[in-house]
Amino acid sequence: MIRWAVATKKAARASGLGRQASGQGKTPAAKAAPAAKAKVKAKVKAKAPATAPAVVSGGPRPQPAGLPARVTSRTLSMPIVAAPVAPVAAPPPPPRDEMIAPRDIARLTRYGERFGSAKIDVRMLPLPLPVTSGAIAVCDPAVPKSWRVFDRPVGGGQFRTMLSVARDAQNAEKLAAVVVHVGRPPIQKWTVAHFGGGKKPKSADQLPRITVTSGWLVVLDGGDAPGSIEVPAASGVAPIEVPLADGRRALALPCGNGDYAAYWAVDAADKAICLVVDFDRFSQKDWKARPTS
Numbered sequence: 001m002i003r004w005a006v007a008t009k010k011a012a013r014a015s016g017l018g019r020q021a022s023g024q025g026k027t028p029a030a031k032a033a034p035a036a037k038a039k040v041k042a043k044v045k046a047k048a049p050a051t052a053p054a055v056v057s058g059g060p061r062p063q064p065a066g067l068p069a070r071v072t073s074r075t076l077s078m079p080i081v082a083a084p085v086a087p088v089a090a091p092p093p094p095p096r097d098e099m100i101a102p103r104d105i106a107r108l109t110r111y112g113e114r115f116g117s118a119k120i121d122v123r124m125l126p127l128p129l130p131v132t133s134g135a136i137a138v139c140d141p142a143v144p145k146s147w148r149v150f151d152r153p154v155g156g157g158q159f160r161t162m163l164s165v166a167r168d169a170q171n172a173e174k175l176a177a178v179v180v181h182v183g184r185p186p187i188q189k190w191t192v193a194h195f196g197g198g199k200k201p202k203s204a205d206q207l208p209r210i211t212v213t214s215g216w217l218v219v220l221d222g223g224d225a226p227g228s229i230e231v232p233a234a235s236g237v238a239p240i241e242v243p244l245a246d247g248r249r250a251l252a253l254p255c256g257n258g259d260y261a262a263y264w265a266v267d268a269a270d271k272a273i274c275l276v277v278d279f280d281r282f283s284q285k286d287w288k289a290r291p292t293s
Contacts, residue, residue, distance in 0.1 A: 095270040096152060096191075096270060097200055098152075098191035098192055098193075098194060098200065098264070099191060099192040099200055099201055099207075100189065100190070100191055100192075101189075101190035101191055101192055101263045102192075102204035102207075103263075103278075103287055104190075104287075105190045105263045105265075105276050105278065106187070106190065106265070107120070108120065108164045108176055108177040108179075108276060108278060109122065109162070109164060109177075109179055109274075109276065110122075115166065115281075115282040115286040115287070115289070116282065116283075116285075116286045116289065117168055117169045118166040118167060118168045118176075118281070118282070118286075119166075119167050119168075120164055120165070120166060120167075120176060121164075121165045121166075121167050121173075122162055122163070122164055122165070123162065123163045123165060124160065124161075124162050125160075125161045125162065125163060125239065125251075127161065127239070127241050127251060128158040128159060128160055128161065129158070129159045129160075129161050129180055129219060129220070129221075129251055130157075130158055130159075130221060130248070130249055131154060131155075131156055131157060131158075131159060131182075131221045131222070132156050132221055132223070133156070133221050133222050133223040134153045134154065134155055134156055134222075135149050135150060135151075135152075135153060135154060135196075135221075135222030136149075136150050136154055136180060136182075136219065136220075136221070136222055136275060137149040137150065137219075137220055137221065137222035137223075137225075138150075138210050138217060138218065138219050138220075138262070138277065139210070139217075139218050139220075139225075139226075139229075140210070140211065140212045140213060140214050140216070140217065140218070141214055141216050141218045141228065141229035141230070141231045141242070141252060142213065142214035142216075142228065142229075142231075143211075143213060143214070144225065144226075144227045144228050146210065146211060146212075147225040147226075148195040148196075148210055149195065149196045149222040150193050150194070150195060150196070150222065150262070150275070151194050151195060151196040151197075151198070152193065152194075152264060152272055153272075154182040154183075154272050154275075155182070157182075159180050159181055159182050160180075160181040161178065161179065161180050161181070161219075161251060162178070162179040162181065163175060163177075163178060163179075163237065163239070163253075164176040164177040164178070164179060164276075165237055166281045166282070173236075173237050174237065174256070174279075174281055175237050175253060175254065175255050175256075175279050175281075176278075176279055176281045176282070177276050177277060177278050177279055178217075178219065178239075178251075178253050178255075178276070178277050178279075179274050179275070179276050180219065180274060180275040180276075181273070181274045182272050182273065182274060182275065183267065183271055183272050183273040183274065184267075184273065185265075185267070185273060186267065186268075187265045187266070187267065187273055188266055188267050188268045189265075189266050190263050190264065190265055190266070191263065191264045191266055192207055192208070192261065192262075192263060192264075193208070193261075193262035193263055193264050193275060194208055195208050207261040208261065208262075209259040209260055209261050210259070210260050210262070210277075211258075211259050212255060212256070212257050212258055212259075212260065213257055214231070214234070214257075215233070215234030215254060215255070215256055215257060216231050216234050216252045216253065216254060216255065217252070217253045217255045217260065217277065217279075218231075218242065218250045218251065218252045218253075219250070219251045219253065219277070220244075220248060220249070220250035220251065221248050223246075223248065224246070226244050226245075226246070226248070226250070229242055229244070229250065229252070230242075231252050234254035234255075234256070235254060236254060237254060238254070239251055239252060239253045239254070240252050255277075255279045256279070258279065258280055259280075260277055260278060260279055260280060261277075261278055261280075262275060262276065262277045262278070263275075263276045263278065264276075
């Protein structure tokens with residue numbers, strides 16, 4: 001009896017293992033698991049992008065798989081153009097090494113300025129100074145070797161000129177300075193004007209000067225030296241225009257004889273605003289006196 005029971009249990013176990021191997025006897029949850037996995041694989045396969053078709057020569061280019069919808073084959077075929085790069089401006093040149101003016105030269109350009117008993121009158125001239133070489137020169141018309149070109153460039157143009165006239169208590173007039181306007185204010189500083197090839201002076205006693213012995217100072221374009229220039233006898237304060245053989249026009253000023261220095265008015269960018277030739281009409285005492293109007 002006991003042997004029959006044991007044999008029956010062994011047979012039951014063997015038959016149960018067979019049913020598990022053939023899928024029989026599984027629970028409902030176990031039976032549903034393979035179906036759920038199959039559904040997930042199907043969904044993943046449906047979401048995967050389709051393989052891009054082969055490119056046919058001469059036809060439209062297909063959109064590569066996985067690109068956003070807004071990117072089209074037309075966009076992909078367009079050439080890539082680099083964004084334009086703004087040119088880098090060249091750095092400004094360093095300021096010129098010029099001596100600061102030892103005098104308040106601006107006083108010579110102010111109407112009503114007083115130096116002792118004399119009063120400044122300013123007069124704009126109807127004759128512009130034509131400059132094409134980019135520089136201004138001065139000379140004594142009777143002495144060709146006196147030709148001097150200022151080393152600071154001014155560009156080209158028809159520059160306005162102005163007389164600074166010193167009028168004393170008896171209304172006698174003498175030229176105090178000539179002003180050539182080559183730029184626009186505001187003025188940052190006044191410096192001593194140097195001639196080409198010259199050196200910066202070390203003191204106010206060594207300023208570069210132009211010597212005049214004919215009574216006239218000629219201001220003109222700094223091209224080639226003109227040689228001797230014919231002018232009449234100097235009188236009064238009225239300048240004259242002198243045509244030269246090469247077509248240039250020079251401005252001759254009846255300044256009297258002497259050794260004269262020149263000065264630049266310079267802006268914050270170190271560009272010239274005007275050139276002033278001082279005819280040295282006033283004493284050191286007049287210059288040191290407190291300015292009055």
